[in-house]
């Protein structure tokens with residue numbers, strides 16, 4: 001019988017937030033869990049698989065805490081626009097034509113890109129979510145999935161969408177050996193009127209699930225919210241009861257000191273999406289202030305149509321750089337903190353307590369970078385290199401839930417050739433419809 005135990009020998013491991021953030025030694029994986037990490041060589045029994053880690057840097061898999069995965073089909077379709085025009089003139093008209101099959105191939109394309117680039121967990125707020133869950137099951141990735149709902153429609157249609165969101169959340173929570181969890185997700189306060197939004201809060205209570213929404217992404221949205229409801233978005237969502245549920249908001253770009261205090265008080269996480277915020281000219285979130293206030297800040301790409309890739313190394317580097325530039329403080333978001341945002345804080349913010357860190361008892365979701373390449377040398381500080389020098393292209397191997405899903409840069413679970421062909425065909429089909 002083959003052993004389900006693997007030992008990585010002579011590796012370098014990133015454990016940010018600990019006394020020895022770059023550890024040289026060994027890591028043991030048994031089934032879906034890490035059971036040992038340390039400098040002392042473990043006893044290696046016969047039948048145990050060993051991996052020579054001497055040319056590799058091991059780190060937790062990256063956690064992408066906000067996105068719309070199938071939007072990779074719209075990559076490059078609508079560049080250089082502000083959010084509202086981009087949504088109304090380019091994205092929504094195309095998305096209206098999306099079928100379940102379109103979402104399946106768009107999601108496959110994105111999951112392929114994410115896995116090959118070292119992302120082992122993603123959050124997806126979209127439509128046709130059963131098809132997203134199918135791709136998640138097949139690919140071996142971990143995902144937090146939710147049917148995102150835009151409520152700018154008649155009441156019967158609103159209620160139908162809400163029922164779909166509830167059914168999806170109920171049916172898929174804990175599926176795919178526990179790799180899929182679900183949340184409840186009204187799209188935004190500006191697309192879900194208050195009386196509709198509160199139905200999601202009630203559903204989240206009934207299902208005992210957390211909530212996710214877009215919030216305070218643009219200045220215009222904040223001003224409009226104040227005009228429509230007499231409150232800025234944070235107070236508005238507080239009033240609607242959202243923060244009585246464990247919650248994660250995407251963006252949180254335009255926040256006052258008082259609003260940051262409210263988010264911290266309710267333990268609401270913020271998914272910081274620097275690439276998308278820059279591209280849509282939405283602004284720069286107050287990440288140093290959020291972190292100082294004790295808010296869990298994680299990182300997301302948003303959809304590939306506003307980014308325009310799903311490279312979490314790029315988000316990590318952007319997060320480490322832009323806040324230095326904006327604040328004039330070179331110590332703002334230092335490398336270990338950026339790495340934590342992309343891993344451990346990411347997992348915390350989407351309510352996965354055994355993901356995001358290399359430690360005994362944690363899920364074996366980890367990646368290995370090829371650090372023999374020129375841009376990783378000399379090996380001064382490998383944690384610094386992972387944040388400031390690395391990109392998705394450096395990922396050699398990926399494991400999720402103890403199973404290898406990328407080997408020498410090749411995805412073992414998805415048919416890359418077929419996905420490339422289907423993605424192109426799907427986009428061309430959408431243009432003709």
Ligand SMILES: CSC[C@H]1O[C@@H](n2cnc3c(O)ncnc32)[C@H](O)[C@@H]1O
Nearest residue numbers: 091125126127148149150187214303
């Ligand atoms: C209801 S499914 C999700 C919905 O969100 C839209 N979307 C994509 N990017 C953003 C963004 O940055 N802010 C707000 N909404 C966004 C996407 O097009 C889908 O319609």
Ligand SMILES: [Zn+2]
Nearest residue numbers: 067250302303
């Ligand atoms: Zn979004």
